[in-house]
Every structure is written in C-alpha cells, then in structure tokens.
Amino acid sequence: MRDKLAEIGARLDNIYYCPHHPHAELKAFREDCNCRKPRTGLIDLALRDFDIDMTRSYVVGDRYVDIDFAKRASLAGVLVKTGYGMGEIEYKSEGNPVPEYMAEDLLDAVKWILEREGTVGEKSP
Numbered sequence: 001m002r003d004k005l006a007e008i009g010a011r012l013d014n015i016y017y018c019p020h021h022p023h024a025e026l027k028a029f030r031e032d033c034n035c036r037k038p039r040t041g042l043i044d045l046a047l048r049d050f051d052i053d054m055t056r057s058y059v060v061g062d063r064y065v066d067i068d069f070a071k072r073a074s075l076a077g078v079l080v081k082t083g084y085g086m087g088e089i090e091y092k093s094e095g096n097p098v099p100e101y102m103a104e105d106l107l108d109a110v111k112w113i114l115e116r117e118g119t120v121g122e123k124s125p
Helices: 002-007 041-049 064-072 085-090 106-117
Strands: 058-061 076-080 101-103
Touching: 058 064, 058 106, 064 076, 076 085, 076 106, 101 106
Parallel strands: 058 076, 076 101
Antiparallel strands: none
C-alpha cells in the first residue's frame, strides 16, 4: 500500500491495526481490547505519536462501527456506500450512529472533506 501511494506522491506516516477479536480461533489473538473499533485505542496511539489536529480530522469508513468510532473520538464520520457500506445502509438497524456525510465512494468522501475544509483546488505542500 505504501509503495502504491508513493507512486502518486502520497505517503502514510504510520499504519495502526488491531489483530484481536473476542472470538478469534487462535488464543493469542482472542481478546476484547481497547484497540478494537469502536473503542478509541488506535487513535489514542496515533495521538501519542503525532501532533494531530483533531478538529480537522475525519473518519471515513464503510461500516457503522466506523461511524460509532468517529463519534467516540469526537471526529466527523463519513460513511461510504462502497465496500460493506451499501449493505450497512440497506440493513440499518435502529440505534446506529448518524454519519456527518454519506458518500458514494472514497473520492466523493475526499471531495466533501476538501469542500468542508475550504481547500478545494489548493495544492498540497
């Protein structure tokens, strides 16, 4: 992923992931931990590692658990209809968190964020 992004001049500062699942087959990974969404353990690690402006940060995901995570972290959540998104929308149950924006796809989400931030048409540093 990093190599593909580098080909177009983009980069990732770090990758955070949770290897745990409360029902994992392997006992070593069977854990209901703080880093598993919708808990905020991974964003807490990123905040420790980087100077992140949370007022200008977003969560883009294709599941309602991503939007729940965004709400818990006090971030704007964008639900994309691609991936699991359309199924999540079609089978929405009561009590799911409401996203700030529902995007057709990742590009639509990016455009919405750039418009909201007032950076449409600006060049990146």
